[in-house]
Amino acid sequence: MINHRGPEFAALLDDITAGLRWALRTDNDVLIFPASGTGGLEAAVVNTCSPGERALFCTVGSFGDRWAAVGEAYGVDVVRLAMPPGEAVDPEDVERILAENPDITSVFITHNETSTGVTNDIRALAAVVKSRGKLLCVDSVSGAGCIPLETDAWGIDIAVTGSQKGWMAPPGVAMVAVSSAAYERSQTARCPRFYFDFAREKKYQDKKQTFTTPAVAVLYAMQEGLAIMREEGLEAVWARHARVGRMVRAGVEAVGLKLLAAEGHRSDTVTAVHSPADSPEALKELLTVLRTQYGLVLAGGQDSLTGKIFRIGHLGMIDDADVYTILCTLEQGLVDVGLRSRVGLAAAAAQSASRAREAEPEPAQVR
Numbered sequence: 489m490i491n492h493r494g495p496e497f498a499a500l501l502d503d504i505t506a507g508l509r510w511a512l513r514t515d516n517d518v519l520i521f522p523a524s525g526t527g528g529l530e531a532a533v534v535n536t537c538s539p540g541e542r543a544l545f546c547t548v549g550s551f552g553d554r555w556a557a558v559g560e561a562y563g564v565d566v567v568r569l570a571m572p573p574g575e576a577v578d579p580e581d582v583e584r585i586l587a588e589n590p591d592i593t594s595v596f597i598t599h600n601e602t603s604t605g606v607t608n609d610i611r612a613l614a615a616v617v618k619s620r621g622k623l624l625c626v627d628s629v630s631g632a633g634c635i636p637l638e639t640d641a642w643g644i645d646i647a648v649t650g651s652q653k654g655w656m657a658p659p660g661v662a663m664v665a666v667s668s669a670a671y672e673r674s675q676t677a678r679c680p681r682f683y684f685d686f687a688r689e690k691k692y693q694d695k696k697q698t699f700t701t702p703a704v705a706v707l708y709a710m711q712e713g714l715a716i717m718r719e720e721g722l723e724a725v726w727a728r729h730a731r732v733g734r735m736v737r738a739g740v741e742a743v744g745l746k747l748l749a750a751e752g753h754r755s756d757t758v759t760a761v762h763s764p765a766d767s768p769e770a771l772k773e774l775l776t777v778l779r780t781q782y783g784l785v786l787a788g789g790q791d792s793l794t795g796k797i798f799r800i801g802h803l804g805m806i807d808d809a810d811v812y813t814i815l816c817t818l819e820q821g822l823v824d825v826g827l828r829s830r831v832g833l834a835a836a837a838a839q840s841a842s843r844a845r846e847a848e849p850e851p852a853q854v855r
């Protein structure tokens with residue numbers, strides 16, 4: 489390991505934070521903490537809220553629920569906007585809740601909900617939150633660096649992400665982009681905190697150090713991941729994820745499987761699929777065959793979705809060839825466990841989806 493209070497570390501930190509600003513599209517500080525993504529979620533809460541203070545937590549799945557639970561653990565007066573599995577947050581609901589609860593000071597929203605494969609329209613949601621002058625915190629653990637996230641242009645005060653997702657590095661570093669309004673809020677926020685205190689961390693990171701011992705080895709991996717991303721170009725990274733997402737969805741649907749996420753909100757980094765099996769045990773058998781016979785690891789569902797869905801992760805270092813492998817293997821596994829009788833449908837659908845472009849989204853309405 490290098491001396492983390494010496495010049496090599498200063499250069500490493502400088503390079504990484506410049507890369508993160510580039511990837512998160514922000515001129516704000518991006519603080520790094522030795523922690524998993526959940527540490528970043530906790531940092532956002534404890535630096536912006538006080539016990540008893542009302543805050544809105546919009547949740548579309550397990551990770552949104554987790555963020556609200558962090559708020560509750562610190563005594564925040566949590567107002568929950570919870571959507572059924574597969575649905576996204578509707579900006580009109582946020583608008584209504586903020587109108588009904590003028591004492592809400594901050595809004596917490598998941599960008600890309602990994603447990604359901606839903607991507608929220610952060611641009612539209614941010615427009616509502618910012619028009620009411622609230623602080624906006626976004627969990628983009630599994631979105632940032634893969635799908636568009638315009639931290640400054642959309643007015644995001646705190647954006648959280650984690651090294652093990654789109655950054656193509658091992659787990660162990662949480663990254664938190666912090667606006668000047670969020671720093672200002674942290675001066676009056678009274679939630680107890682020590683490890684994740686923004687003010688102290690900023691003081692150190694301004695000196696090109698970190699308060700505690702940093703996760704040096706993970707940071708080297710992140711530096712390489714960012715270099716790979718810079719070589720490809722950010723828009724190209726986004727376009728590749730959009731293409732891969734389209735291919736996975738087309739392939740899965742061609743086999744007659746049903747997607748969990750509502751149309752228009754389907755994630756380009758993770759696809760959640762309704763179980764084709766008639767029992768949780770039969771789904772488990774499929775996932776076990778895929779893992780043990782073919783080395784394909786697909787995730788099951790979490791919490792209330794356990795035994796009901798499976799999930800395909802497709803973020804970071806992934807390209808068309810990986811998608812074909814995943815889809816063909818999935819089809820073969822379905823045949824092996826008797827849930828399908830033939831293979832060969834998914835790859836063809838994925839191939840045409842790789843060339844097709846999904847309809848461009850409607851331009852945002854001017855409010």
Ligand SMILES: Cc1ncc(COP(=O)(O)O)c(C=O)c1O
Nearest residue numbers: 524525526551600602629630650
């Ligand atoms: C959207 C989202 N938020 C938060 C987390 C929590 O991150 P970690 O498991 O690194 O603590 C995850 C992890 O997968 C996630 O996908």
